[in-house]
Amino acid sequence: MKTLSATAPAAVGPAAVPTLQIQDLEITAATGSGTTTLVEGFTLSVAPGEIVGLIGESGSGKTTIARSIIGLLDKNVSVSGGSIGLNGTTIRNADENHTHGLRGRSIGMVFQNATGSLDPLMRIGTQLLEVVRVVQPALKKRAADELVRTTLADMGFADVQRVMRSYPHQLSGGMNQRVAIALAVVNRPALIIADEATSALDVTTQAGVVKVLQGLAATGISLVFVTHDLLLASEICDRIAVLEKGRLVELDNAVDLVAHPREPYTKALLDAIPNPHEIAAAAAARV
Numbered sequence: 283m284k285t286l287s288a289t290a291p292a293a294v295g296p297a298a299v300p301t302l303q304i305q306d307l308e309i310t311a312a313t314g315s316g317t318t319t320l321v322e323g324f325t326l327s328v329a330p331g332e333i334v335g336l337i338g339e340s341g342s343g344k345t346t347i348a349r350s351i352i353g354l355l356d357k358n359v360s361v362s363g364g365s366i367g368l369n370g371t372t373i374r375n376a377d378e379n380h381t382h383g384l385r386g387r388s389i390g391m392v393f394q395n396a397t398g399s400l401d402p403l404m405r406i407g408t409q410l411l412e413v414v415r416v417v418q419p420a421l422k423k424r425a426a427d428e429l430v431r432t433t434l435a436d437m438g439f440a441d442v443q444r445v446m447r448s449y450p451h452q453l454s455g456g457m458n459q460r461v462a463i464a465l466a467v468v469n470r471p472a473l474i475i476a477d478e479a480t481s482a483l484d485v486t487t488q489a490g491v492v493k494v495l496q497g498l499a500a501t502g503i504s505l506v507f508v509t510h511d512l513l514l515a516s517e518i519c520d521r522i523a524v525l526e527k528g529r530l531v532e533l534d535n536a537v538d539l540v541a542h543p544r545e546p547y548t549k550a551l552l553d554a555i556p557n558p559h560e561i562a563a564a565a566a567a568r569v
């Protein structure tokens with residue numbers, strides 16, 4: 283196995299504090315028959331503005347790691363070892379499994395089913411304003427309104443007014459997904475976790491959402507991009523972490539990982555793609 287890099291890419295500079303620093307993370311679940319280890323010895327850091335993909339087959343622990351960062355683990359699941367740090371401060375370890383109110387403030391999360399995370403009975407504009415009010419209570423109404431409008435425009439909506447007046451059922455799935463991202467980023471968090479955030483979208487809509495996420499990273503927001511889609515990860519991510527049975531088996535920059543996978547497990551993931559030439563071409567196009 284190659285030496286795993288736990289640090290940010292060289293371009294960021296050695297002095298830069300990583301947005302996210304996961305160190306030797308262990309996550310366990312209490313089950314009827316005892317305790318099961320779901321994640322073991324997982325170490326990863328994400329630099330400001332960096333997009334890191336979490337890849338692995340179903341059940342490899344991607345969602346468990348993503349949820350542990352934001353404190354959304356199931357009741358019977360907990361961080362039992364190691365630590366998670368945000369901007370240089372430990373936010374979670376074996377003694378501390380609470381959220382510290384970071385959700386929506388410092389960390390935003392986007393799930394696969396956006397419509398499920400929206401309130402069906404509330405207009406989009408009201409939902410966004412409410413999220414701003416909770417996190418930034420001192421912000422004046424006019425400034426909050428402006429922040430919501432700017433955020434929706436950043437998500438690629440041309441008619442912001444119409445979107446704000448709409449209820450979720452009046453928008454398409456792709457539009458709701460962009461609204462969900464707007465909800466996650468409206469308070470300008472340091473980190474966004476996107477868990478299969480584009481998986482349910484058609485290719486064209488997916489491309490639009492990916493563009494939005496890349497635009498956010500360009501402003502310095504860090505992104506953990508959870509997906510089973512290695513082709514998509516190779517297009518969007520700076521680095522990719524490959525998980526197998528709760529352990530990190532390979533971590534490399536996206537181009538090298540798909541061009542020269544070192545681990546048999548990564549090779550098998552690549553081999554499972556119908557047209558591996560497509561993935562190599564997509565990765566090469568980013569260089």
Ligand SMILES: Nc1ncnc2c1ncn2[C@@H]1O[C@H](COP(=O)(O)OP(=O)(O)OP(=O)(O)O)[C@@H](O)[C@H]1O
Pocket residue numbers: 311312313320338339340341342343344345346347356358359510
């Ligand atoms: N609450 C729980 N109790 C016990 N085991 C759990 C619990 N939640 C998840 N697991 C187990 O943890 C492992 C990792 O699951 P996880 O959902 O993180 O994988 P994943 O890589 O995100 O999979 P998928 O791509 O299918 O979403 C699986 O074996 C799963 O069965």
